[in-house]
Amino acid sequence: MAGTGVVIDPRYMDHDTGAGHPECAERIGALLPLVEALAPEVTRLQARPATPDELALVHEPEYIKEVAATQALPHFAFDADTPTSPRSYETARLAAGGFLVLLDAIMAGDVENGFALARPPGHHSESGRAMGFCFFNNIAVGAQYLRRRYGLGRVLIVDWDLHHGNGTQHMFESDPGVLYVSTHQFPYYPGSGNFGEVGTGEGEGYTVNLPFPAGFGDAEYRQAFERIVEPVARQYDPQFVLISAGFDAHARDPLGGMMVSEAGFGALARVLLDVATEHSQGRCAAILEGGYDLSAIRSSVHHVLAAFGGRLAADSRALPPSRAAAVLERVKKTQRRFWKL
Numbered sequence: 649m650a651g652t653g654v655v656i657d658p659r660y661m662d663h664d665t666g667a668g669h670p671e672c673a674e675r676i677g678a679l680l681p682l683v684e685a686l687a688p689e690v691t692r693l694q695a696r697p698a699t700p701d702e703l704a705l706v707h708e709p710e711y712i713k714e715v716a717a718t719q720a721l722p723h724f725a726f727d728a729d730t731p732t733s734p735r736s737y738e739t740a741r742l743a744a745g746g747f748l749v750l751l752d753a754i755m756a757g758d759v760e761n762g763f764a765l766a767r768p769p770g771h772h773s774e775s776g777r778a779m780g781f782c783f784f785n786n787i788a789v790g791a792q793y794l795r796r797r798y799g800l801g802r803v804l805i806v807d808w809d810l811h812h813g814n815g816t817q818h819m820f821e822s823d824p825g826v827l828y829v830s831t832h833q834f835p836y837y838p839g840s841g842n843f844g845e846v847g848t849g850e851g852e853g854y855t856v857n858l859p860f861p862a863g864f865g866d867a868e869y870r871q872a873f874e875r876i877v878e879p880v881a882r883q884y885d886p887q888f889v890l891i892s893a894g895f896d897a898h899a900r901d902p903l904g905g906m907m908v909s910e911a912g913f914g915a916l917a918r919v920l921l922d923v924a925t926e927h928s929q930g931r932c933a934a935i936l937e938g939g940y941d942l943s944a945i946r947s948s949v950h951h952v953l954a955a956f957g958g959r960l961a962a963d964s965r966a967l968p969p970s971r972a973a974a975v976l977e978r979v980k981k982t983q984r985r986f987w988k989l
């Protein structure tokens with residue numbers, strides 16, 4: 649097959665969050681040498697900025713103008729966590745557009761799957777609001793783009809970032825054309841993502857939240873994916889699998905309380921790749937969300953790319969004891985109205 653595409657660009661370092669901010673330019677700086685070292689195994693794709701019309705697939709035009717207006721200001725802050733610099737708007741457009749380049753390359757068959765290693769991240773941004781380090785919701789723009797441009801009817805988004813992707817959930821909660829599945833620490837920032845948030849109206853049943861207490865690691869995540877994420881994903885029969893791939897659930901992450909390892913993230917990617925292979929012709933694309941320990945991000949991305957390239961064997965070890973049973977039982981009880989679990 650056509651292999652794995654990677655979007656990464658030194659211009660992703662141009663969004664300056666100021667001294668001491670965890671969502672820093674070095675997150676991309678740490679990944680550039682890894683991608684260069686992997687050069688024969690992955691295809692580099694050239695990022696482009698998303699147009700305002702493309703951003704308006706999920707964002708209010710007035711809000712896009714508000715973000716654009718920050719270009720004229722040396723500094724601005726949408727909230728305490730979400731500061732801007734003069735290049736932030738362009739960098740945020742390049743993050744969303746880089747993801748669209750990857751999706752186009754997969755749809756064209758130039759690559760089979762891929763990873764956009766972009767910043768700023770996106771899953772907290774709402775249609776009319778920046779928050780939580782996020783300006784434009786890259787994965788939501790991508791999902792809507794796939795539907796409008798290619799006429800796809802069912803797009804799966806799996807969000808394994810430490811935090812709940814409030815923006816993504818809200819954009820699609822009444823829409824059965826996008827199934828949003830999230831594992832996240834709870835209660836925690838941003839506060840949403842409880843069991844009972846299952847979507848509304850036509851979209852009821854197409855939001856699946858797995859709120860986890862702090863301390864869950866590879867065993868709990870693997871069990872959650874085997875018992876809930878994978879069966880729900882297969883029943884949905886997606887035409888494209890998208891991953892909000894944050895690495896702040898890694899054991900070494902300074903913001904999170906989870907214990908996932910780099911190999912654990914590779915195993916999660918492997919599960920979703922298998923779903924993509926059997927349901928969506930292998931079409932699977934990840935976008936970087938959070939993750940604030942540089943070496944943890946680098947090794948985790950390495951494992952996920954190994955899974956994407958078919959170089960990671962399935963984890964066939966017996967499932968170790970897991971503390972997830974009670975949480976997963978509660979998710980099942982909630983979701984059994986909509987899915988066979």
Ligand SMILES: [Zn+2]
Pocket residue numbers: 809810811894896937938939
């Ligand atoms: Zn996060």
